Amino acid sequence: xxxxxxxxxxxxxxxxxxxxxxxxxxxxxxxxxxxxxxxxxxxxxxxxxxxxxxxxxxxxxxxxxxxxxxxxxxxxxxxxxxxxxxxxxxxxxxxxxxxxxxxxxxxxxxxxxxxxxxxxxxxxxxxxxxxxxxxxxxxxxxxxxxxxxxxxxxxxxxxxxxxxxxxxxxxxxxxxxxxxxxxxxxxxxxxxxxxxxxxxxxxxxxxxxxxxxxxxxxxxxxxxxxxxxxxxxxxxxxxxxxxxxxxxxxxxxxxxxxxxxxxxxxxxxxxxxxxxxxxxxxxxxxxxxxxxxxxxxxxxxxxxxxxxxxxxxxxxxxxxxxxxxxxxxxxxxxxxxxxxxxxxxxxxxxxxxxxxxxxxxxxxxxxxxxxxxxxxxxxxxxxxxxxxxxxxxxxxxxxxxxxxxxxxxxxxxxxxxxxxxxxxxxxxx
Numbered sequence: 001x002x003x004x005x006x007x008x009x010x011x012x013x014x015x016x017x018x019x020x021x022x023x024x025x026x027x028x029x030x031x032x033x034x035x036x037x038x039x040x041x042x043x044x045x046x047x048x049x050x051x052x053x054x055x056x057x058x059x060x061x062x063x064x065x066x067x068x069x070x071x072x073x074x075x076x077x078x079x080x081x082x083x084x085x086x087x088x089x090x091x092x093x094x095x096x097x098x099x100x101x102x103x104x105x106x107x108x109x110x111x112x113x114x115x116x117x118x119x120x121x122x123x124x125x126x127x128x129x130x131x132x133x134x135x136x137x138x139x140x141x142x143x144x145x146x147x148x149x150x151x152x153x154x155x156x157x158x159x160x161x162x163x164x165x166x167x168x169x170x171x172x173x174x175x176x177x178x179x180x181x182x183x184x185x186x187x188x189x190x191x192x193x194x195x196x197x198x199x200x201x202x203x204x205x206x207x208x209x210x211x212x213x214x215x216x217x218x219x220x221x222x223x224x225x226x227x228x229x230x231x232x233x234x235x236x237x238x239x240x241x242x243x244x245x246x247x248x249x250x251x252x253x254x255x256x257x258x259x260x261x262x263x264x265x266x267x268x269x270x271x272x273x274x275x276x277x278x279x280x281x282x283x284x285x286x287x288x289x290x291x292x293x294x295x296x297x298x299x300x301x302x303x304x305x306x307x308x309x310x311x312x313x314x315x316x317x318x319x320x321x322x323x324x325x326x327x328x329x330x331x332x333x334x335x336x337x338x339x340x341x342x343x344x345x346x347x348x349x350x351x352x353x354x355x356x357x358x359x360x361x362x363x364x365x366x367x368x369x370x371x372x373x374x375x376x377x378x379x380x381x382x383x384x385x386x387x388x389x390x391x392x393x394x395x396x397x398x399x400x401x402x403x404x405x406x407x408x409x410x411x412x413x414x415x416x417x418x419x420x421x422x423x424x425x426x427x428x429x
């Protein structure tokens with residue numbers, strides 16, 4: 001959980017508020033002054049309350065500047081197959097669909113206030129290229145599989161290509177990479193041990209779907225004699241570099257082991273429900289002090305935003321008999337921002353509003369009917385918010401969303417190509 005809230009949000013209230021730098025109230029303030037209004041600017045919610053206690057105002061315009069949200073498991077490249085099950089989507093994917101899927105996902109994520117995402121697909125070079133060209137921050141998962149895939153015919157070939165891609169983007173300001181394994185049953189002991197050694201030598205991250213379904217756990221016990229998380233421990237993969245996605249079937253013992261070994265966990269509750277799996281024990285995981293982020297996950301996902309994940313996780317932790325921590329708006333906002341950055345190993349660079357970090361920011365308009373009156377703006381934002389209240393987004397200081405409009409991504413071409421793909425699929429060609 002966050003140590004303080006000041007580094008997560010910066011609320012500003014005034015008669016008229018633009019988005020200027022410190023000491024400025026931007027074009028909105030200038031326009032109102034030109035109409036003869038006095039403009040008062042507050043730099044925080046606390047200061048706004050103090051001002052309102054001593055001065056009468058005609059109206060309050062409120063926005064909230066916060067760190068950009070982080071989608072820690074997006075499966076962005078599969079977006080053009082939204083609504084299909086994951087296996088059908090993977091079978092239908094290509095380099096071209098992966099690129100356009102990534103572009104479409106970036107458009108949706110920016111409009112949802114997301115400034116960084118993690119992805120995993122069999123065409124990672126397309127994801128990296130698309131994100132880099134659009135100025136979007138991304139952690140690109142490089143697939144490692146024993147079975148033949150478009151990325152490699154064997155695990156060894158997959159690793160060779162992954163190392164080449166990693167070298168290509170070494171030092172890139174926006175694009176980083178991590179090894180990606182489908183689940184604990186998809187590689188043999190020798191391949192997993194090799195991966196663990198390589199990741200340790202390179203200080204590289206590993207993402208893996210873990211304890212997503214009861215069937216996965218049964219198969220692992222039948223084949224290897226232990227639960228998936230125990231197998232990862234035995235093979236040396238249970239380290240702080242591991243991002244365990246889903247953990248829907250995590251027992252108290254699993255959570256204790258995860259906490260002791262320092263791994264991170266990515267929760268994708270809406271995708272879990274859509275695919276017929278259980279909901280994760282979010283409260284118990286959070287109470288253990290594990291790094292936790294939120295992801296949309298898979299072609300089953302109906303949204304690349306994580307507003308729904310925030311709401312669902314907060315409500316789930318309040319359910320009778322859920323156990324663990326009772327999460328409030330601050331807690332789930334932390335998961336969506338600073339927590340997600342920590343899961344991806346980027347918390348030293350982003351995730352909070354601090355000097356020395358990248359300016360990955362989202363501006364939230366709290367003046368609409370769903371967030372008024374602003375008695376409890378954070379709660380109203382988390383439980384009533386969505387992409388409709390995101391007005392502006394910056395990644396590394398570059399504005400990619402202005403008043404709800406994409407400034408760099410050319411949407412019409414992406415939309416036309418995605419519609420053409422849908423038409424071909426519907427006609428069976």
